[in-house]
Amino acid sequence: MGKISSPKRITERLDPAFLPKALLEVVKKLQGAGFQAFLVGGCLRDLLLEREGGDWDLATDARPQTVMETFPKTFPTGLSHGTVTVLHRGLSIEVTTFRTEGTYSDGRHPDSVSFVPTIEEDLSRRDFTINALAYDPLADRFIDLYQGAKDLGEGIIRTVGDPDQRFDEDGLRPLRAIRFAVQLNFHIQEETYSAISRAKSRFLNVSIERVRDELVKIIAAPRPSLAFELLREVGYLEEILPELLEGWGIPQNEFHAYDIYGHGLESCDAAPVEKPLVRWAALLHDIGKVETRKERPDGRIIFYMHQEVGARQAQRALRRLRFPAKESEYIAHLIRHHMFNYTPDWSDSAVRRFIRKVGRENIADLFDLRLADWKGNGLTLGFPAYLDVFRRRIEEIIAAGDALTVKDLAIDGNRVMKIMNIPPSPRVGEILEKLLGMVLDEPHRNTAEYLENEVRKMAEDGGK
Numbered sequence: 001m002g003k004i005s006s007p008k009r010i011t012e013r014l015d016p017a018f019l020p021k022a023l024l025e026v027v028k029k030l031q032g033a034g035f036q037a038f039l040v041g042g043c044l045r046d047l048l049l050e051r052e053g054g055d056w057d058l059a060t061d062a063r064p065q066t067v068m069e070t071f072p073k074t075f076p077t078g079l080s081h082g083t084v085t086v087l088h089r090g091l092s093i094e095v096t097t098f099r100t101e102g103t104y105s106d107g108r109h110p111d112s113v114s115f116v117p118t119i120e121e122d123l124s125r126r127d128f129t130i131n132a133l134a135y136d137p138l139a140d141r142f143i144d145l146y147q148g149a150k151d152l153g154e155g156i157i158r159t160v161g162d163p164d165q166r167f168d169e170d171g172l173r174p175l176r177a178i179r180f181a182v183q184l185n186f187h188i189q190e191e192t193y194s195a196i197s198r199a200k201s202r203f204l205n206v207s208i209e210r211v212r213d214e215l216v217k218i219i220a221a222p223r224p225s226l227a228f229e230l231l232r233e234v235g236y237l238e239e240i241l242p243e244l245l246e247g248w249g250i251p252q253n254e255f256h257a258y259d260i261y262g263h264g265l266e267s268c269d270a271a272p273v274e275k276p277l278v279r280w281a282a283l284l285h286d287i288g289k290v291e292t293r294k295e296r297p298d299g300r301i302i303f304y305m306h307q308e309v310g311a312r313q314a315q316r317a318l319r320r321l322r323f324p325a326k327e328s329e330y331i332a333h334l335i336r337h338h339m340f341n342y343t344p345d346w347s348d349s350a351v352r353r354f355i356r357k358v359g360r361e362n363i364a365d366l367f368d369l370r371l372a373d374w375k376g377n378g379l380t381l382g383f384p385a386y387l388d389v390f391r392r393r394i395e396e397i398i399a400a401g402d403a404l405t406v407k408d409l410a411i412d413g414n415r416v417m418k419i420m421n422i423p424p425s426p427r428v429g430e431i432l433e434k435l436l437g438m439v440l441d442e443p444h445r446n447t448a449e450y451l452e453n454e455v456r457k458m459a460e461d462g463g464k
Contacts, residue, residue: 014047016137022091023056026071027138030095033070035062037095038119038134038143045130048152049184056093059122059134063115067095081113098122101169119143124160127173128180132160155186163195171202175214175236182218182227197234204239211240212321219279225265228283243317244283246290253301257378260289267376271368277327278365281334282372284314288335311336333362338369342390351393352440355404363394402443406432409439410448411455419455431458 016024023039030037037060039047046053060067064084068074073087082097098116116122119134120143126132129148135141142149146160157177159166167173174196181188188196218227228244231237237245247260256263268283288310289303296302311332318328337358346354358366367387374384403409406429413428422428435454439446 014135014137014140014142016140019137020056020091022089023058023093024137026086026088026093026095027058027136029070030058030060030062030067031138033062033066035060035066036098036119036136037062038136040119040123040134041131044133044135045152048133048149056091058093058095059098059119060095061098061115061117062095063097067097082115100125120145126160127166127170127176129156129158129160130180151189155184156189157181157184157186157192158189159192159195163192164198167195167199168202171199171204171206172210172214174199174203174234175206175211175231178227178230178234179214179218179221181230182221182223185222188230193234196236200235200239203236208320209322212323215240215321216276219268219276219283220273222273223269224279224283225269228265228268240321241317243287243313247287250290250293251301252289252303255377255379258376260286263376263378265376266378267372270375271372275365275368277331278334278368278372280318280327281314281331281338281365281369282376284310284317284331285335285338285369285373286310287313287317307336307339330362333359334366334369337366338373340366340370342386344386344389346393348393348397349441351390351397352402352404352443355394355397356436356440360398360404367391400443403436403439403446406436408446409435409451410446411435411451415448415452416455419452420459431455434458 019039027037027039037058039057040059041055041057043053043056062070064076064079064082067084067086068076071086071088075085075087077083077085077094078096082099084095086093086095098119098121100114100116100121101112123132123134123143123145129146129151131148132144132146133148134143136143151158157180159173159177177188177192177196180186218224221227228237228241231240232245232248244261244264247264248262250260252258252260252263258266264283264286267285268279271279271282273279286303286306288306288308291309291313292303292306294302294304314335315328315332318331319325323331340354340358342354355363370387371384398404409432413424413432416422416428416431417424420428420431435451438454439451445451
């Protein structure tokens with residue numbers, strides 16, 4: 001995986017026999033109709049790097065309308081840019097007409113798109129050399145006008161042509177350069193890297209949704225910290241996540257080797273790559289320490305209630321980045337509860353209340369966050385054995401079937417309303433919560449008979 005070892009023999013990695021038959025059939029049909037068709041973009045790059053690819057992309061001189069007439073199942077996913085999605089034998093393939101682009105007066109979108117007759121003209125307008133490659137699988141013909149294969153072999157991110165011009169065309173490209181670098185474990189060519197700082201004004205014109213989408217891909221990289229550190233160096237982080245940057249250079253206490261900022265980055269890397277929301281929580285879990293940092297008379301540094309402050313700050317930051325509300329709320333929820341302090345003297349009732357507060361379905365993610373927090377401290381303190389002990393106690397209580405939510409109670413809201421002779425109202429929920437409190441302390445009380453008697457007592461007591 002990663003860099004290719006021999007750029008001169010790169011086409012050996014493009015044996016058509018290993019390509020999806022449906023893809024080859026689409027290429028054959030286009031070429032049989034007299035058109036050109038090349039495999040291009042990220043799928044080609046990933047094939048050369050022996051990485052699992054995503055979408056399949058073809059470039060052709062056939063116009064979009066012709067593509068839609070040639071294949072029975074198509075979607076006009078981007079007609080203004082010449083793109084049609086072809087569905088063939090279960091495979092989704094984006095087919096885009098060769099094109100060049102006019103000026104980008106807003107730094108976001110080309111003012112015009114012009115269709116061109118050759119793949120060479122199409123490749124000339126692409127962002128990075130590693131993305132400016134084309135392959136005809138039927139003729140086994142590989143096109144590399146900008147030494148993209150060499151850059152793949154050497155692990156280099158470099159723009160096609162002048163980097164200032166490429167970044168001026170689309171302000172998102174500097175962020176994409178950083179994203180590709182961390183995804184592929186490549187380094188950014190010096191001239192290209194220098195141009196990123198100069199492109200900041202263009203970057204500020206990019207829609208926040210496009211920025212968010214790149215950040216989501218960065219979080220899925222092996223080491224997201226590398227990207228955030230690059231963003232700090234080029235002056236972009238202060239625009240994207242100022243809350244994270246505020247922790248740079250601010251030391252913590254004796255339990256941490258890194259400053260607040262560095263700890264967030266290390267924790268993010270340590271969180272499971274398959275859990276992006278946990279990684280976001282790990283990145284931002286201590287941002288509240290900047291505001292809550294206090295030095296006691298004895299010289300010790302404390303961060304009282306930083307988890308509450310951090311949860312609010314993280315939720316605001318993620319909303320600003322246009323994250324879905326459920327995702328930002330969940331990340332904030334994990335941050336808010338990451339400072340649990342379990343000790344062996346916790347009663348079973350205390351454990352049940354913890355599960356109730358955090359949510360049974362969120363326990364695994366919260367433990368992953370806590371473990372990432374521990375790994376990100378930069379010290380060799382030994383594995384936190386209490387986490388395993390606490391996990392086993394939680395599993396035992398869940399396995400016992402103890403009531404942990406109002407849904408687990410032996411009676412429901414309808415029964416409460418009938419006994420109390422009241423209509424649907426918030427009061428019903430309050431009563432159920434009160435009953436749950438009784439059951440959390442003593443699980444054996446979770447019977448219809450006992451709970452109904454308690455509701456009757458409340459009714460006789462005037463609803464108290």
